[in-house]
Amino acid sequence: MASFMKYTGLALAVTVAALPATVGDAVAADCRQAAERVVAEVGGQLLSVHESGGECVIVVLVPGNGNERPRKVTMRVAE
Numbered sequence: 001m002a003s004f005m006k007y008t009g010l011a012l013a014v015t016v017a018a019l020p021a022t023v024g025d026a027v028a029a030d031c032r033q034a035a036e037r038v039v040a041e042v043g044g045q046l047l048s049v050h051e052s053g054g055e056c057v058i059v060v061l062v063p064g065n066g067n068e069r070p071r072k073v074t075m076r077v078a079e
Helices: 002-017 025-042
Strands: 045-052 055-062 070-079
Touching: 025 045, 025 055, 025 070
Parallel strands: none
Antiparallel strands: 045 055, 055 070
């Protein structure tokens, strides 16, 4: 489990660092910070982050409990 969290954190860092700054550096930075908070809050692996209508749309893959399948969680965070 510890190695899973280690690789999940690494994947988050790589994904967040690779976010495009096409909307603007301030918006990209806000969405990066929002993505970091959401992943820390719900756990799991960051799948995508994008800006839409003044909100950051963050999609995280959360592992299931026991034999449950992982589930996708989409959160909208105001900038």
